[in-house]
Structure formats: structure tokens, C-alpha cells
Amino acid sequence: MNLHDFAVAFFALALTGALVLLCIAFLLTVTRILLGPTLPDRVLGLDVLTNVAIGFIAVIALDSGYTLYVDVAIGLCLVGFLATVAFARFILSRGKTEHLRREARAGIDAEAGLSGGQRP
Amino acid sequence: MATDMEATSPSVEYSLEMLKAEAMVTAPVAASDYLIILPILVCFIFGAGLLMMRKRVTQQAYFAIPGLVLLFAIDVAVLLKVAAEGPWTMMMGGWKPPFGIAFTVDMMGALFLAVSGFVALACGIYAVASISSTERRYGFFPFMFLMMGGVSGAFLTGDVFNLYVWFEVLLIGSFGLLILGSQHNQLDGATKYCFLNLVGTTLFLIATGYLYGVFGTLNMADIAIKAAAMENDSAVYVIGVLYLASLSLKAAAFPLNFWLPASYHTPRFVVSALFAGLLTKVGVYALIRLLLMLFPVEHAGVTPVIAWIAGLTMMVGALGALAQSDLRRLLNYMVIAGIGTIMAGLALPQVAEVMVAQAGPAGELAAAASTAAGAMQTGLSGSIYYALHSIVVMTALYLTAGVAASLTGSSSLAQMGGLWRSTPLLAALMLVFLFAVSGLPPFSGFWPKVALVRATIIADMPWLAAAILVSGFLMTVASARIFALAFWRPAPEVAEASGTEAAQAPHPSAPAPGLYGSWSLVPLLGLTVFVLAAGLWPEWLARLTDAAAAGVIDPAAYLSSVFGDAP
């Protein structure tokens, strides 16, 4: 096995490994988004999901050889940021109303051990 | 200029001209052929232009009305050209069929186009008098032009997916018009209208996706040819029925008509008028185009279903009209009844077996040997005629009701009144429109109804003929009630309207009394001209609708306009 063969084999293996890791990352991130318990947690989850997706795109681009997929990744960078900003803004605004402050408290309760999401 | 530039381009291969000859329609286009694209261009350019000047509310009319006049003139020119020369096609982008998007206009499309331009002009003139500056500022005219762009595109396109796009254009334009004003009932009505119509267009898109999956093409002429070569394909059958469902929803046919009575009475009268005239008819048009022209075999298979839809729609519409106490909501149901009548003409099978049984009893007398094809031709011609009539008359009715409501301050039958005394001309126009919508002679609704009854009787569907006549009867009752209660009856005194009625605030979207001047009568008179012309001297229109129906049943001219004479 010369260097070239090794490099190619290693790279292929690395890609497979990366895909496995990224699939795991997807799974974990989705779990956080679903578990919550607070809105910032979920938004954070979505932010990480964006990053993982960017990485996934990069790996698929490497795997398939269609490097033009990098453009998709760039687009995702841009709007991923926008999404996080907008959600931050959303969280900030929802803090305004008394009603929602109750929700916020409930969210903190949930953080303190109560189950998330399910409340009358 | 272009040829110059191309010649100097180094990256263009020497064989570019050869390639172009292979892929493109290279012959220069006759100036008159551009007519086919002009309705959309006019709508878009005027719509966009008016949007740019939307803050100059007082000047919009000087721009919008000439635009609508231009649109109507172009539409008429298209009609005249089709009448003189038959269907013609323009390939968008110059790509050969079926690769590019074809715009093909035949008699049916041209008729719908011309009448839609006509009512748009009427509504535009009416709107100048009735639409507030706020509503102009927030885009009444752009919405209207863009919606007309969608309507015109739907009538002109020869490509199924493109038809979907025009549906969406007209739908979003109608959304804009529907919510303009933001009255509470408008918001409620718009919610129902929007969600249900969205489901309808989505179903259309789904069917189109399947269609592409089966045929690999989107050009209507191409599909017609390919479908004719397929024998009883189950997928085509399913697709045909899906189109039927989707377009029935667009056309507000029972049992998919919920959105119409839930919303049409909520926007401004002129908007209701425009909607009532056009939107549902686009659905009917598309149904004829797609189901009857592209899939005649599948259509023949579902004619009993369409007959049921037609009959029930007529009954639902007519009974609904009787059940209403508000004039606008009553008119909503009249729209539906009209759709049922139109659908009756689409319920006639194209296959000849049906008539064999019929030939017997009348055997010795059957001088005019009727065939099922004749039934379909008559019925379809009647349907198209009725649809055109319905476009004009429903528009006219809403507009007239708008003036009436502005004069009486209400659109409730219980509170309107005295108009026969105070505004006899308006009342007379209303009466003409009411008789027309009821299908009484000598107004425009009568002849198509005769044609439809004839066709259903030839096709041995007497119950459907009975349904047409009974719904006409119920509409007559409803019309007579409208006239008696809102026009003949003296206006209820304020003291009389005590108790619950006086306690109620006026209908929120009822316009202020006396808002409109005599300007609003101009479009009404124009519409009346059509109603009378199509009622007293119907031959000009009957000939056109006959040609339109013939063009659908035997689309050879349509196909050859797309692919040339050699298929």
C-alpha cells in the first residue's frame, strides 16, 4: 500500500466516520430540540442543527465530489444566523407580556425538574 | 442589435444557427401574434406601475382606467383574430413545443378573455367611484391588475404547470383584494377563503405532478396527443378525477363550495363583483380545458359524477339564495347556482352509445337526428355561453347591489327598500340582471339555459334538465323576493326598524350612504348592453360559443396551432 492508496482509503474511511458522527449529532440535537425544556434551549438546538447540517453538506460534497454544494452551506450559514437572531428577538419580545412571563416561569420550573411542555 | 452581438461572440459555436433551427422557433413573429402575450404584459406593467405610484391615490385612476381600456381592447382584438384565423400559439422563449411554455388561444380562451376584460373594465370604473383612498393606497388597483394578469394567463396558457402558476397569481391577487379594508368579517372570510383555496390549488399542483410523472410533458397539446394514444390508463383516470376535484373547488361546485358563501360578501362590493364574475369561471374554464379537451375518455367515464355535482350545486345554490336575508350573501349563492348550471353542460358524455336507446321512441320523428356528440356540442356551447353570461351578470348584480346598499345604508333585505321609487333606473337595471340570472328571456341567461336543457334531454338525462329548470325557478323566486323586498317595498322607517334591528350596528362593510355618484351607473349600463345583446340577438355569441365548444371537442386546430399541421 503506497501513500496514495493509503490517503485515498483513509479519506474514504474518514468520510464514513464523519457521516456516522454527524448522524449521531443530528440525533442528539433533535433530542435537545424536542426535550427543550425552555425556548432558548430549543433555539440553541436549532443553531447547532444548522452547524451540523453545514458540516453534513460539506461531507456530502466531499463524498460525492460535487464541491459546488459549498454554496448551499454558505446559504445555510447566513440564514442560520438570521434564524438565531430572530428567535433571540422573539424570546426577548415575548418576555414583555405578563402572560408570557408566566410561561417563562413555567419554563424555569420545568428546568428545575418538572416535565417540559405539558402543562394545562 | 441582437444579431450583431451574437455574431461577435467568440463563445458561440459556428453551428449555433443550426442548433437554433433544431431547438427554436426561428421564424419572425407577426406583429399581430404578440396579441397573445399582451394581456398579461399590460396587467403586469400597469400593476407594477400603479404599485410604484400607490401613494398618489388621486392620480391612480388616470392610469388604471386607460390600462383597463387597453386590456379590454387587446382582449377583443385577440377574440377577433381567433374568430378570423383560428387558434394560434406563441412559444415563450422561442423554444419549440413541447419544450418551452406554449401560449395558445382558441375560441374558448378568447371568449373568456374578452368577457373578463369587459367586466374588469366595468369594475375598474366602478372602483374609481367607490374605493377609498386608503384602499387605493394599499394597492386596490395593483391587486386588480395582477389578478387580471392571473386570469388572463389562465385563459391563454397552453401549459399545465403554467396554468397552476396563473392560478396562484390570480389567487394571491384575490387574497389582496379580499382583505383590503381589514374589517373583522373580512378577516374571518379571508381565513376561510384562503385556506380552502390553498388546498384546492395544492391539489391542482399534486395532480400536475402526477401528470408530469405519467406523460413526461406539461404542454397541453402534447398531453392531449399522448392521452389519446393511451387506452384506459388507470393513472390518467385518477389524474382526471383529481383535476375534477381541484377545479370543482375553484369553481365552487358542491360539495366543495364552502369557501364562497363564507367569504364573497365580506370585501367591497366591487371586489365581490370581480370575484363573482371571474374567479369561479376560471375554474370552469380550466375544467373544460383539462378534463374535456385533454382527457375525453376519462371525462366520459365521470360524466355521471359531474351530473350529480351539477344538479346538487344548482340546488344548493338556489336554495341557499332563498335562505339568505342579506343581499350580498344571497348573491353568493346565485354564483353557486350558476356554476351548477354551467357544470350541467359538462356532464354530457361524448360516447355515442347513450343515444341508441333514445333513438327508438322518437324514431320516426327524428328529423334532426341527434347524436350524443351533438348533445355534448350543444351542452358545452351552452355551458360556455352560460359562463360568459354569468361572468357579466354576477358582476353586474354585485355592482348594482353595491349602489343599492350605498343608497340605503344596508345590504339586508329587511332594511333596504324604496329604490324603485327613488332610483328607478338603478332598480330597472337590477330587475334586468335579476331576470337574466334567473334565466328568463329575453336576457342573456335564457339561451344558454335552453341549450343546456336541450343537451341534457338529447343525452337522455331528463332529471338534469329538470334540475336546471327547477333551479331556474327557485332563482326566479329569489329574484322576485329581492326586487319586492329591497326595491319595491318602501324603505322601512327608522321607527319601524326598532327593537332588535335598530339595536344592531350597521353592517360593518356597508358603505356610507350615497357614496357613489352617477359614475357607478356607467359600468352598469355597459354590462346591461351585454345582457340585452346576448339575450335579444344571441347569434353572434352563440356562433362564437359553438365554435369554442367545437374547438374543445375536436381540438385538431388547437393541436395544429401548437405543433404545425404535421403532428
Place this chain on the structure above:
Amino acid sequence: METVLSLAVACLLAAAVYLLTSRRIIRMLLGVVLLGNAVNLLIFTAGRIGPSAPPIIPGNLSVPEGLIANPLPQALILTAIVISFSFFAFLLVLTYRTYEDLETDNTDEMRLAEPEEEGLPPLGY
């Protein structure tokens, strides 16, 4: 792949229908988004899943090299995506305004266009 995609379409559509038949407009809005995605995948699948090479002609050629993914459904879907996004935006703002003015997102409680307490029409003449 078609099988899985059909399944995905089925799931998306089922979810969309489930949400669209709700009384809450917010939920219906979510249904609209899912419906849009379902249709897009449907068109994509109807255009068949062939090779996964993107339909882009490499810089040194004038026609694609080998087989590529079917470009036409992609273009159709792009149009459809844009349109459904526009509709979504409109419906969302409509919902927002409806909620502001009518103070509910429950369609059962919105009875302005078709009020509950309608009397009979005039029975006289």
C-alpha cells in the same frame, strides 16, 4: 429510493392533513408548510429519481457529462416553493391580524362572516 420518498410524501401529507383539519389557525399554518414540502417531494419523485449528479454542465463541456438528475422537476419545485412560501407568509400575517382583531386563533370562535345567530330571511313580501 422512490419507495422511501413515497413514504415520506405520505407521512408529510398525512401530517399536513392532520394539522389542516384543526380548529387552530396556527396549527393549520404548520400544516400548510408541511403540505408544501409534501407536494415538492411528490413532484420530485414523480420526475423519477435517477442519478444524483446535479444538473450543472461542467465548465469545459457544453452538455452534461453522463447522466444527471432530472432538472425539470427541480425547476418546477423551485417555482412551487416560492409560491407556497409567499402563500405561507400571507396566511401567517392574516392569522396574525386575525388574532389581533378577533382575539382568537380558534376558527370556531370566528363567526363574523357567517354569524351564528342568523334569523330567518323576511317571510313576507
Place this chain on the structure above:
Amino acid sequence: MIGDLVLILAGLLVLAGSAFAAVAALGILRLPDVYTRMHSASKAGAVGAGMLLLALALTADSTPTALRALAAVVFILLTAPLAAHLLAKAAYSVGYKLGPESVLDEMPPPRPTNVGTDAPADARNASPQPAIDQP
């Protein structure tokens, strides 16, 4: 030779990047409160994606593509801290408290009047808003 080394380097970057991404995901799952999770997201997440894009840049078949991948890395690095900051600020302002294991909080509690008002803090932002729905 160089190409092979680059390929191996890219392989290493791919593995490291995906590992960081997975760690970031694990981090937001394991860490106790939203603020600690933010560390994981903004650092490991950004680095993970960045490394994978870097690997793409290394093996890209054309310079423009490689440069675009690098531009994407820069963009991520530019925005990741910003996103974390905004989210953290929003969460804190609204009143999402630190987790119970926290040992210190020197930040003043959110003032009710200030919470989320977004009022312009200085003259520069005092752009007049059209008063629309105030009768």
C-alpha cells in the same frame, strides 16, 4: 505526494470536525442549563462546521470553490459569537435563570420595565417610528 498529504490532512480535519460537531450536540444534551449549553454550541459547533468546510476547501477541485469554503468559515466565525451573545442576552433579560449548580451571578436581575423593551438606548437609534396603531 503533496496531494496525498493534503488528502490525509483533509481526512483528519473531517474526522475532527465531525467529532467536534458531535461533541457540540452531546454538549447541548449533557450540559445543565442553557448558558452552559451555549458554550458548547458556539465553540464546538462552529469549530466543527469550520473544520469540515476547511477540509472541503483543501480538496476542492477549483480555487473559487475553495475560497468560498474559506469565506464560509470566516462567516461562521463572525456570526457564532454574535448568535451566542444575542441568545444569551435574550434569555437572561427575559428571566431564564442560571442552573442550580451555578455559583455566581454578578449581573443585575432584569428590570421589569427594561425587559425586552428594545428602547433605543441612545440618540443614534432614535429614528422616529411611524405611529400607526395609536389612536
Place this chain on the structure above:
Amino acid sequence: MTMLLFNLVLALMWVVVSGSFTLLNLLFGFLLGAAALYLIREEGNMSYIGRARLGFSLFLLFLLELLKSAWRVAVMVLSPNMNLKPGILAFPLRVKSDAEITLLANMITLTPGTLSIDVSEDRSTLYVHAFDCSDPEAAKADIRDGFEAKILEVFR
């Protein structure tokens, strides 16, 4: 001046991103950049010079710290027993200008164990969330002597 500089940076980025190293493309990028900057003309009143020179060194520092930071997070997350003592520090700022504060805050976020949450309204305090608050003063000193010092050195 600063605008011109940033405009040039934009033009260069355009060339990089579009991948066509021609004079024309640079010119085009410059024009586009100018247009893009025109859009934000109100906000572009930065008042420091020499950013181009310093930017690069800062950026390298950034990258290094970032890598370290990510590594520490990874180690912590993967360790079976996360021994956390998190909390929020109030860090008194010496840097004053918007740009400096922004730079510092972003750097702090990308460095190990810390994350900027907010700047007080009077711009005197930066609130920082830290993984390890067992010794707050030491942590603050780290920042003061590290990044803040560097920024002050570079900018003044």
C-alpha cells in the same frame, strides 16, 4: 478613509468569492462594495485606523484561542463527571468604543470557558458567563490581562 478601506476589503472578498482575479472583476467588486456600503452609510462611522494591519494578528489569535476553547468544551462534555462551577461575572471594561467592546465581547465568547452575555447600558461592564467561577477575580484578571490588554494595545 475607513470606509474606503472596508470597501477595498469588500472588493477583495468579491474577487475571492467570485473566483475571477481580473482587474475588471476587482473594479466591479469595488463598485458593488461601494453600493453595499452606501446602504449602511448611517452606521459606518467607526473611528479607528490601522484595522487592516491589526486585524490579521488578532484574527490569528482568535483562531488559536477558538481551537483551544473548542477542545476544552469537548473534553468537558466527554468527561464522565462534569465538574462545573458556572456563573456570570461582571467585568469592568476599560475599552470604551463600540468597536472595541464588540471585538472584546466576541473574542471572549470564542475563548475557553467564557461567553459574553451583555454590556451594561453605561458601557462600563461586560457580563460574562464562565464555566469556572470558583475564583471570579482570577477569571476577570485573565480577561483584563489577555484580550483586553491586547486590544487596547492595538487600538490606542
Place this chain on the structure above:
Amino acid sequence: MTGIEATNGYIALALPFLAAALAPLLTRVLGQHAAWPLAIAPAAAFFILFGAVPGVSAGDVFLFGFDWIPSFDIRFSFRLDGLSTVFGLLITGIGTLIVLYSGGYLAGHKDQGRFFSFIFLFMGSMLGLVLADDLMTLFVYWELTSITSFLLIGFDHHREAARRGAIQALVITGGGGLALLAGFIVIRELTGLASMTEVLAAGDALRDSALYVPILILVLCGAFTKSAQMPFHVWLPNAMEAPTPVSAYLHSATMVKAGIYLLLRFHPALGDTALWTTILPAFGAVTLVVGALLALRATDIKITLAYTTVASLGLLVMLIGVGTETAIIAAVLYLIAHSLFKGGLFMVAGSVDHGAHTREIEKLGGLGRAMPITFAAAMLCALSMGGVTPFVGFLAKEEIYHALEYADPYYVALMIAAIVGNALMFAAAFIVALKPFVGRMPETIHHPHEGSLTIWIGPLILGVAGLVGALFYATYHQLFTMPMASAAVGAPVEIGIGWVPHLNLAFALSMATVVLGIVIYLLSARLRAGIAGFLAAVGWGPDKGFDQAMRGLIRAAVRITRLLQPGHLDQYMAVTIAVIIAALFGPLIYTGGWPAIPAFPRLHFYEWAVFALLLAGILPVVLATNRLTAILSLGIQGFAVALIFMLLGAPDLSFTQFMVETLSVVILALAMTRLKLSVADHRPLRDKVQAGVLAIAAGSGFGLFLLSIAQRPFDRTLSDFFERYSYAIAHGRNIVNVILVDFRGVDTMGEIAVVMVTGLAVLALIRIRVGPKGVRYPDPLEKTP
């Protein structure tokens, strides 16, 4: 064409319409005197038609017309034969008098011009109806008479009774009209007969046709409703709400005769079958007797006359139904006589009303001195109506009894009905014509006076005409009755009956009728009370039934409409989706277009992971009880879809999907910022089950059909074309983008129009606002440079 030029025919047909157009103007200028110039129009039409009489009485048939709607094979054509010409003469002749009468009767009325217009429109319609040859031409005029009578009956529209009468007339006659239309269309389409001329020529074939029964029933529906046969008669008395000239014209001489005309017209073609001779006499006899009894019961002289009209129509239908030559002759004689005397009597009633300001029989009396000419006219008409010689009524009555004098139970029954009916009508005639003028004048009447010339000239002429016709009976028969009867019989007939009584059974019965009539007249007050008591005991009649039917119809309509349009979006949506599912499964099951069972898909593990991600995104969107979780999960499934696109070679799609999905979630968040929505979001179980069933059906159906389509061979021609020319001609390497901006650029044009309109619509939605409490906010001003 000999006797009459087609042009003259068209002129005669057009004259009333011309007058209708001129009437408002003339009335504005000349006031009530406009009646004189206006009367020229019907008079001229009368003379034009009279010009045809010599030819017609010689048995000629004049046909003229032109192709009206060749596309529908409909002609605008007319037929002048004995039947139509005499009808036309009655219409125009009496019409002339009515116009004059209206001039005086409505003198000074502010809507007199409008009234003239309507009555001329009606006259034109009626004339067209009787002259029409083409069935559709006939029908158009038929419906026009319904429409114009609607306007005339509702002329005094401020009164609810007038409005009710108008609606009732329109509903009943209009409804019958639709049946007639159906009948005509059946004739036209299934037998190929397009005109009266053709129908008359094909009588035998028609009677033998299997379609005879439906055709007959449909035609009879039209005729019976128009000619007020029981139980459709209710509209006629209620139509008395119209001004008296209208009653005199429409409800005596013309419109109600349209049905009779139709029966006479169709008699040669459809008559003389068992069905015909059963249905018509049955309806006719009942109508005759009931109408006559109701006439006696009425206290308003106009109503009395109206019911006698009903009775007369019954008599006519009965005679036509009997259908023998004598019966038809009798019908013709009676028809003309009736037009003359009933028109006259109605005008008399109007004059009485005009002079005494009441029409209540109990409050009338002693007017003879004050209104001598009217009294004279009344007596002339009444004598004719009573069948007294030498009046045309006598001729008719004699012939009627001739026609029925057979010792056959069928004829005996009809004869009894005829005698009873005639006697009752005799009494009614004198109640109207004699009682108001003789005896003591009640105190309630002040200053009774004779009307102007235009008021009394009409009834007098009609009364005299009835006398003259009988005296010069030979000419009368020659010119009018024989041509008419010949046309109605379908063969030339001779009529010889004169005013000199011959002692025969008919005369005896005639005398008996008179005697019985006198008795009834004398006992009229008691009889009236008796009938009224009986009716009160019954408590229900078709008139009440009409109201009940209308209300029932509306109530039923309301109930059905509420059921079908309950106002709940979720129900609308569920039904809509259920229908869509049916539309999918119906043909799928019917044609068996199911997919083959697919092999297990072979995907990479990461592809499975992406699909799992999709599922992981969908499930919480559906199931989450927390809205925010649902919204964020929406982002997850969107990402998954985008990744699927990318994996399958669609970078543009993937790019766009990422952008759009994220932006959707973002604007959802932006909009939700202000909504004080509760985060919790529960759904009742019943809802969930219903939605779940629909969801599973829709999902599985569309998915299966998609799979079955994906299993078919595919035609990739279009894409091959795009690939070949994308770069070569369109200079683009991204084929998808080239499709978007070039190959299918028009799609994109529409698409951006959608985007633009969306922007504007959102702006309109947000900026125009009505506050929650209905407060209108000022038009916001935007501050943009």
C-alpha cells in the same frame, strides 16, 4: 305572401314596443292626453292585422320570419292563421281601448308614463305570443308576458298585497313556463319539430309517439298555470291588486287567454286522445264550478269578476278538452264573447271604483243616475255574459250546450257543470253590472260622477261590439269565429248559429240557466254568506297554501343551507379533504391502479438518517402540545427535506429549501412575537380521531399513487432537450436556472408576480386596521424619503 306583407307583420309586432319606449316621454309632455297618440300604436297594429283577415278567413296561412339564432336552429318566425289573427285582433283592439281607458283612469298618477310603458310591453309580448310560429319565439313571448305582468301587478308596489300578487303570479306562471319550455324542448329535440307549423303537420305522429305523455303534461302545466286552472288559479284574484286597466286587459282578454290559446293551438296536434279528453275537462269543470262559486262569495266586484274569469277559463278548458268540432266552436265563440264582455265589465268596475271610491258590493248602489253611460255599458256586457240574446254571449252559450248534449255520463257530468257554472256566472254578471247602479245609494258614497270620455268609451264599445257581433252574426262568423275555429279544429268548419233562438235542447238549457241565474242573483247575499261560512270551516285554500309553500320553501332552504354551510372552517376543511380522498380512492379502486409491491429500498445509512430526521421533525409538529416545539420541529423537517434534495442532486432546490424553511420559521417567530397566544395547544380526542383517519387515508392514498406512477416507465424528452441546449443556446451551465429564466421563464414571471402581490397584501393587512372594538384608525402615513 299575399294578404299581409312580412314588413307589416313586423311593424305590427314592433308597434307596441315602440309605444312603450315613447310612453314616458309623451306622458311627461302631454300628461293623461298621451293616451290618444299612444293608442294609435295598437290601433294601427289592429288595422294591419285586420288586413290579413280576408285571406285568413279564406283559409290562408301567412308565415313570415327569419333565422334568429341559426347556431341553435331557432327562428324568429310567425304564423298568421285564423286562430292567431283573431287573437291578435282582440289583443290590439281591446288594447287600444284599454290604453284610452288608462289615460283617464290613471290621470295625474305620477307613474302614468311608466304604466303605459309596461302595458305596451305586455301588449307587444302578448301579440308576439299568439302570432309566433317557432316554438322558441313563442316561449320568449310567453315568458315576457309573465315578466311584464309581474311589473303590472306590482305597480302599486307600496302595498304588500300588490307585491305578493306580483310574486305569486310570477312564481306560478313562471314555474308553468319552465315546464312549457321543457315540453317545447322535448318536442324540438326528440321529434325535430321546431315550429307550430311543423307541429301541426305532424299531429298523428306526435300522438303516437312514446313522448306524447310527457309532452302533453309539460304543455298542460304551462297552459293551466297561465290560464288559472285549479289549483293554480290563486294568482288571478290576487292579481287584482293591479290597477283596473291591467285587470281588464291582462286578466280578462289577454294573458289568461294565453293558456287557452296554447290549448287551441295544440289541439290539432295533441288533442283527441284519451288523456286529453280526460285531463282537460276534469280540470276545466272543477275550475268552472269552483271559480263561479268563489265569484259569488267575493264582495269586491273586481274579485267577483276575477273569479268569473277563472270560471270562464275553466269552461274554455273543458270545451277544448271535449275537443269535438262543436265543442271547439263553442270554445271559440265563448272566448271572443268573454274577451269583449269581461274586458268591458272590468272597466266598468274600475269606473265604479273611480266614481264611488269603493268596490265593495255591499256598499254600492244607486249609481245608475250619476253614471248612465257606464251603467249602459255594464248592462250590455252583463247581458252578453249572461248569455242573453242578441249578444255574442248567447251564441256561445247555445253552442256550448250543443256541444255537450249527448246522453253519455261523461257529457252529462260536464253539462251539469256547465249549467251550474253558467248560472252562477249569470248571477255574478248582474251582481257586478246591475246591483251597483240600482237601488238606494249608500251614505258612504259622495258625489259619484261619470268619468271622462276615455273612461267610458272603452266599456261602451266593447258592450256594443257584443251586440253588433250577434246581430250581424254571419259576417261575425265569416271574419272571426270560423277562421279561428277552423284553425283550432285543424280543418275548415262552418258556423251558422245566430241570435234568433231556436227551440231545441240547447235553448231550453239556456233558459234554465237564466232562470237559475236569476234565482242565484236574488239569493246572492245568503249564498255568499253560506260559501263564506263553508270556506271558513275548511280554513285552508290554495292561496293560503301558496304562502305556506313559500314559507316552507324558505324554511327548508334555511335549514338545508345551515346544514351545508355551518360556518366552521374545520368542518369545511374536513369535508373538502374527505371529498379529495374520495376523488383519489374512487378511481384508484375502480381502475385498480395500485402500485406493485416494491423491493426493500437500498439506501446509504446517512440517507436513512436524513429520512429519520424528517420523521423526527414531522412527529412533533403533529403531536406537540406546545406550539413552540411544533414550530421548531417544522424547521427540522424542512432541513431534512432540503438535505434529501441535496442528496438527490438538486443543489438549487436544497439551497432554496434551506433559505425558505428558515425564513418561514423566522417570520413565524416574528409574527408570533406579538400574539399573546397560549403556548399549550390541546385538541379533543374526537377531533384527533377524525383528523387521524383523514390523514392516514390521504397520506396512504397519495403515497401509493405516487409509488405506482414512479414504477412506470418515464419519458425524459423534455429534460434531454434542456440538457442539450442549456449551454449551447441559452449560455447557462446551471440547467435548472436556465429553465427558470429561459426555457420556462413565464412560470417565473408569474411566480414573482405572486411574490410581489404577497408583499403588498401583507402591507395592506398590517397597515389597514380596525381595532378590536371597531375603532377606525387613521390612515397611516409612511415616512420614506
Place this chain on the structure above:
Amino acid sequence: MRTIIFRTVAPYLTSLMVLFSIFVLLRGHNEAGGGFIGGLIAASAFGIYGIACGVGPVRRAMYFHPMSVAAAGLMLAVLSGVASLVVSAQFLTGLWAFPQILGSEVAISTPLFFDIGVYLVVLGAISSIALALEERDTD
């Protein structure tokens, strides 16, 4: 969201994104991208600017009302189709010119203007929506 940090960075991010959006627009004909995506990115850029600095600066930055921008875009797209009518070609037929500018060949074509029209429409309409919503939020 008017934190010092965000406000300082946002303008530069915005111009960077606008630049990138134009890049995506112009290369769309040959690689992934195009007017729609470009327009969305540009609208996102203005969205970020708006969130950071408020609606007023965004409105002033765009100078024209966003809906006018959208209308101009539609007009441009339509007119680029009309151009082919001038040379007697079918509507929307692509016309190409490859002039030499400063030594390099530049492709100017009606499809390019069409795509720019798409870009403007999307930019205008989406910004208008975002600004309208944002305005409602911050008053």
C-alpha cells in the same frame, strides 16, 4: 435587539450579505444560485439590519419603498421579455451580447435582466413583509 455588540457588527454583516446575494444572483446562470435565492439573502441581510438597528435605517438604506423595488423588479422582468418582441422573436426569447470590457468578455443578456428582476421582486417583497412586521413590533 439593540445591543452595542450586534449594532456594531450588523451593518458590516449586512453589506457582506448584500454583496454575497449579488454574487449568488449573477452566477446563478451557471451554478447554484439565481435571482430568487439572491433576493432572499439580500432580504435576510436587511432583516438582520432591521433587527439590529431598527426599521428606520433600513428604510433609508433602501431609499425606495420596498414595494416600489419589487414593482420595479417585476417591470424589469417583464420588459426583459418584451425586448425580444423588438427583434420580432417570440416573447421572452433570450438575447445575448458579449461585449469586451477592459479586456474581458462580459455576458449581458435578457435572461440576466430577468433574473435581476426576480432578485428585486424578492428583495422588495420580503423586506417589505419583514419591515412591516418589525414595525408593528417596535412601536
